[in-house]
Amino acid sequence: MKNVKVKTPKLSVLKKQCWILFSRYIRLRDCLKTTGTTTHGKCYTCANIVELRHGQAGHFVAGRHNANLFSERGCHLQDAQCNIYLHGNTLEYRRQIVLEYGEGADLELEKEAAVTKKFTIQELEDLIEHYKAEIKRLEES
Secondary structure, three states: OOOOOOOOHHHHHHHHHHHHHHHHHOOOHHHHHHHHEEEEOOOOOOOOEEEEEEEEEEEEOOOOOOOOOOOHHHHHHHHEHHHHHHHHHHHHHHHHHHHOOOOOOOHHHHHHHEEEEEHHHHHHHHHHHHHHHHHHHHHOO
């Protein structure tokens, strides 16, 4: 009998899958929160209405390798103008963070973003399952 080798998914593949789900979750969450629909939402920083499929999950503090990558408090629906061309529209983003989460939340998120995070396969698999369930819940609401 041959030994069957179970192929373990690469971290980079799991991280990408997780990001796709996380991004969809953030955009759905914010669409429902701002317009009550799953098709359109308001940009967190400029309040322009954006279609879910054209919206982006923009971070308050940039950094794809840091502990804030999957931070729900530090990531919100943004239009491409704010997220890409205005580099996150950080001044307005900071104002919104403080309004929504309270004084000092911006500093907590900056501290979180300064931590380099190495995800394990198990952590990413757990996050993938979590965000699949959250997306299903939001789409059914």
